[in-house]
Amino acid sequence: MPAITLPDGSVRCFEGSVTGTELAAAIGPGLARAALAMKLDGTLVDLAHEIDRDAGVVFVTRRDPEALGLIRHDAAHVLAEAVQDLYPGTQVTIGPAIEDGFYYDFARNEPFTPEDFPVIEARMREIVARNAVFEREVWDREAAIAFFEARGERYKAELIRDLPESETITFYKQGDWIDLCRGPHMRGTGDVGDAFKLMKVAGAYWRGDHRNAMLSRIYGTAWRDRSELDAYLHRLAEAERRDHRRIGREMDLFHIQEEAVGSIFWHPNGWRLYRTAESYMRRRLNAAGYQEVRTPQLVDRSLWEASGHWEKFREHMFIATVEHEEKTLALKPMNCPCHVQIFRQGIKSYRDLPLRMAEFGSCHRYEPSGALHGIMRVRAFTQDDAHIFCTEAQIAPETVRFVDLLASIYRDFGFPEFAVKFADRPAQRAGSDVVWDRAEAALKEACATAKVSYELNRGEGAFYGPKLEFVLRDAIGRDWQCGTLQVDFVMPERLDAEYVAEDGARHRPVMLHRAILGSFERFLGMLIEQYAGRFPLWLAPVQVAVATVVSDADEYAAGLAEALRRAGLEVRLDLRNEKINAKIREHSLAHVPVLAVVGRKEAASGTVALRRLGGEAQEVLGRDAAIARLAQEAMPPDLGRQPPASNWLDPARSGKL
RNA sequence: GCCGACGUAGCUCAGGGGUAGAGCAACUGAUUCGUAAUCAGUAGGUCCUCGGUUCGAUUCCGAGCGUCGGCACCA
Numbered sequence: 025m026p027a028i029t030l031p032d033g034s035v036r037c038f039e040g041s042v043t044g045t046e047l048a049a050a051i052g053p054g055l056a057r058a059a060l061a062m063k064l065d066g067t068l069v070d071l072a073h074e075i076d077r078d079a080g081v082v083f084v085t086r087r088d089p090e091a092l093g094l095i096r097h098d099a100a101h102v103l104a105e106a107v108q109d110l111y112p113g114t115q116v117t118i119g120p121a122i123e124d125g126f127y128y129d130f131a132r133n134e135p136f137t138p139e140d141f142p143v144i145e146a147r148m149r150e151i152v153a154r155n156a157v158f159e160r161e162v163w164d165r166e167a168a169i170a171f172f173e174a175r176g177e178r179y180k181a182e183l184i185r186d187l188p189e190s191e192t193i194t195f196y197k198q199g200d201w202i203d204l205c206r207g208p209h210m211r212g213t214g215d216v217g218d219a220f221k222l223m224k225v226a227g228a229y230w231r232g233d234h235r236n237a238m239l240s241r242i243y244g245t246a247w248r249d250r251s252e253l254d255a256y257l258h259r260l261a262e263a264e265r266r267d268h269r270r271i272g273r274e275m276d277l278f279h280i281q282e283e284a285v286g287s288i289f290w291h292p293n294g295w296r297l298y299r300t301a302e303s304y305m306r307r308r309l310n311a312a313g314y315q316e317v318r319t320p321q322l323v324d325r326s327l328w329e330a331s332g333h334w335e336k337f338r339e340h341m342f343i344a345t346v347e348h349e350e351k352t353l354a355l356k357p358m359n360c361p362c363h364v365q366i367f368r369q370g371i372k373s374y375r376d377l378p379l380r381m382a383e384f385g386s387c388h389r390y391e392p393s394g395a396l397h398g399i400m401r402v403r404a405f406t407q408d409d410a411h412i413f414c415t416e417a418q419i420a421p422e423t424v425r426f427v428d429l430l431a432s433i434y435r436d437f438g439f440p441e442f443a444v445k446f447a448d449r450p451a452q453r454a455g456s457d458v459v460w461d462r463a464e465a466a467l468k469e470a471c472a473t474a475k476v477s478y479e480l481n482r483g484e485g486a487f488y489g490p491k492l493e494f495v496l497r498d499a500i501g502r503d504w505q506c507g508t509l510q511v512d513f514v515m516p517e518r519l520d521a522e523y524v525a526e527d528g529a530r531h532r533p534v535m536l537h538r539a540i541l542g543s544f545e546r547f548l549g550m551l552i553e554q555y556a557g558r559f560p561l562w563l564a565p566v567q568v569a570v571a572t573v574v575s576d577a578d579e580y581a582a583g584l585a586e587a588l589r590r591a592g593l594e595v596r597l598d599l600r601n602e603k604i605n606a607k608i609r610e611h612s613l614a615h616v617p618v619l620a621v622v623g624r625k626e627a628a629s630g631t632v633a634l635r636r637l638g639g640e641a642q643e644v645l646g647r648d649a650a651i652a653r654l655a656q657e658a659m660p661p662d663l664g665r666q667p668p669a670s671n672w673l674d675p676a677r678s679g680k681l
Numbered sequence: 682g683c684c685g686a687c688g689u690a691g692c693u694c695a696g697g698g699g700u701a702g703a704g705c706a707a708c709u710g711a712u713u714c715g716u717a718a719u720c721a722g723u724a725g726g727u728c729c730u731c732g733g734u735u736c737g738a739u740u741c742c743g744a745g746c747g748u749c750g751g752c753a754c755c756a
Contacts, residue, residue: 127751135685226751227684234753238684241751269749273692282729282747340755392682392754393747400756407756493756505756542756574713601713609717623715635716642716 029080041076044069045211048083058085060210061094068094070160070208086248096121098158098209098216099148099246100128105201106147107242110140116203117179117230117239123501124256125245129228131179136240141222144242148220155214156199160207163193168204179230180204219253220246263501268552269398275557275565275615278399286396286403288545293565296594298544300563301551302384304436304660305408305541311662312429314382314410319362321386325352331361332454332518336487340389359385360512360537363411364519367533372523377533378414378422384544385409398549400504405543412536413521416466419511422536423470423492430494430507430540436661437547438554443503444476445493447484454488454514463511464490486537488514494540498553506542506550557615558637561658564594568654569616570632571598571607573623580627584620584647591655612637618654 027037028047036050048059048071061071063082068090075081084090100119107130108114119128130136163171165184172180184193184204196205198213210216223243230236247253264270272278277294280287290298306316322344328334333341333354342355356362363381372379386406395401412422434442446467449460467490471478478492485491494507512535516522522530541547551563561567570585572578578599585597596616598607604621611619619635621642626632632650633642645653656664 137685224750225685228752229683232753234683238752240684243751280748285747387756389755394682394684394752395754396748402756405756409756508756539756546756571716572713573715576713603712603714603719604716605714606718607716612717619716621716625715633716640716 026075027078028075029078031082038075041074043074044071044081044083047075047081055083055085059083060085060091060215061208063090068208070158071211072160073208091248092246093121094208094210095216095220095248096126096246098213099220099244100126101158101196101198101201101203101205101209102148102151102213102216103128103144103222103242103244104130104203105151105198106144108201110143110147113176115177115179118183125223125243127228127241127243129230129239129241131230131237131239136225136242138222138225145220145222149218151198152213152216152218154199155212156201157212158209159197160209161195161197161202163195165189165193168193168195172204216246217249219248219250220244221253221257266553266556267398268400268498268549271552271557272399274613277552277565280399280402285393286391288399288402288404294548296565297548297551297559297563300660301437301541301544301548304662305384305433307660307662308429308433309382309408309410312380312425314380316382316384317363317366318383319356319359319366319385321355321388322353323356323362325354327361327365328354330519331364331515332487333357333361340391342388342390355388356385357387357389359383359387359407359409360411360515360535361519364515364521364535367411367413367521368519372413372533374415374523374525374531376413377523378412378418379533380410380412382408382410387543399545400498400549402543402545405545407539407543408541409537409539412538413516413523413533414536415531416462416534419463419466419534419536420470420473423467423509424474426509426536426538427471427474427476427492433540434494434496434507437551438560439496439550442507443495443497444471444478445481445484445495445505446471446478447481447486447491447493449490450483450485450487452487453485459513460490463513467492467509467511486510486512488512491537494542496550498550504542504546504550506547507540508538508542510537512537559615559617561617561654562660564615564617566596566614566616567594567658568618568620569596569598569607569611570620570622571604571611573604573621575599575601576624577622577627581622584622584632584651587647587651588620588654591651593654593658608635620650 025037025039026041027035029035036047044059044062049056059071061068061084063084064073064075065079068084084094097120100121104116104119107128108116111132113132115131117129117131119126168184169181172184187193194205194207195202196207196209221244223245226241226243227238228241230239245253245256247256272294275293276291277297278288278290280289309316325334328341337357341357344353344355345351363383366381367379384406386404388404391401391403414422434440448464453460471492481493489511491508491510493505495503496506497503515535516532521533523533525531568588570581570588572581581599582597585595588595598611600607608619615637617637621633621635630647631644632647633644634650635642
């Protein structure tokens, strides 16, 4: 006698078990039409599922967020049926719903091409129009394996073999087509609707392992209705416009060419952006108690052998030899071994700890060619790296300080939101489990103290210790790890770092490897996409364009531009014989944040008309007031937080100078 | 690294077995104009590289390099 509780709190009792379909019908015809699936005590199940005990039921309709996942999963099944229909002999493997869509991996000798899409989509629409009912079937394990093997579907057979013995093997049938699937599904293929589109083909390793065969993956997107699909496609087009590679070219920030794959040629505009970020970081690190150092690029193999990099990291390293000497050197892929060398100079006392050693460390790593991506993933990059040499007891407080600093810096750069992942011990690791227990516990405690909530990234820690990953999302929706904090008990041991403790004995320090931006290259790529090139004034590579309306104002404009430069602003003077409309358009397209327009009126009255990028309003200010205002606005956020310069003359503060 | 697509003017892209075109940008000239494109003209190409097929290849074929999208790998 199940008593079923509905979301409004009402309870319905039934004589015997009921299906979701029957329950919905009992509640009302509108719901019966709209219900696609239901949540049974929080678990999403088919409408055909029999409810035989007391339970809470929430129906899922097209309007609910859960509907998207169902539509996409069902669309993947429809895709698979269409493909097997059109290309006999193609094996099916897996096809899940993913963010914004779905994919299905096929095993087929011939690759798919985007030219196949119209044909496949047409067949998919036929299958949707047919509206075959999704029927769930429970199969015996051996029968299921035999079934797929008889059809030559060896991937499916392998999947079933690897399912735990306890798992119920379920198939879903849509008309004549049948697939191994956990479910749940909607009522029938018709519920997929017409708001789907195949997007791209790609290779993907079977089970995500590069030692396995490469399958053909077809990606699609699916939505509740056409307008959602159109909005998504529009969003993609917008994202493409934000792409840092495109903006990098348009704003003349940088380029990359064949002779230096994975390395960046920074142009004047881009380098100005870079230096602005670097100066800001240098100030923030100094203020946070870091000491900056600089260590060699080329370091002898023996140090890499001692650190373990030669063994664990060699295939990622650029190795250099010289003609006249029997030496092997390597371009540093990381800064840590060099920092330990500085730490080891002289005797360190516990009083020196925590010792925060920072370097804008230029590193080279031989990254796989397929991994390279604009300036986000390169082979030559500069980390805002630092190593904190400390005691075990200092791990937690140092982590709290670090997270605070990172959050403040991300905020200043316009990233109020970021994800944190906790990567714990990997299968291949150095150090005993006792040490790992300690390191992980210390880091977890630190997270709790710093009120950092994280997602567990199991087994992804560094070989020497657990790490926190601070992840930002780019315009295309890809996540990039930028900041990191890694607890390391191993490197100090390998490279023999020690300090004299209170007890007079020598102890090993702990090393915290940490970066906030991660690499300047990646972070600046993120920054470009975050702002779509329309940087706030302090970051903009060109801050003000002074443009004349008529050539009579040339002299006045030149004087204004010079005064703005003296005030520390990056200025372009546009005296060209062009209409002011054209000048405004060009500087706007170049994302110059402030346009200072001067014509006869301004020249005569000693004023300037300011126009902000993206706005149409103009503001006419006196020359000096405008310069002072812009100089103030262009102040980096960390300096802007301090009292303005005029306070230096405040007698109350003069004692400190 | 793997799978696939792509590589033509500075940029965006057409084209196609008989050595190439558009728009924008550039350059020259005219125009002095008030908040997102003034007009006219000129110039610009080893059609990624190397090899093959062919009377002839930028076009077809192969290899290499690079880029792009995924996968794998990672800041």
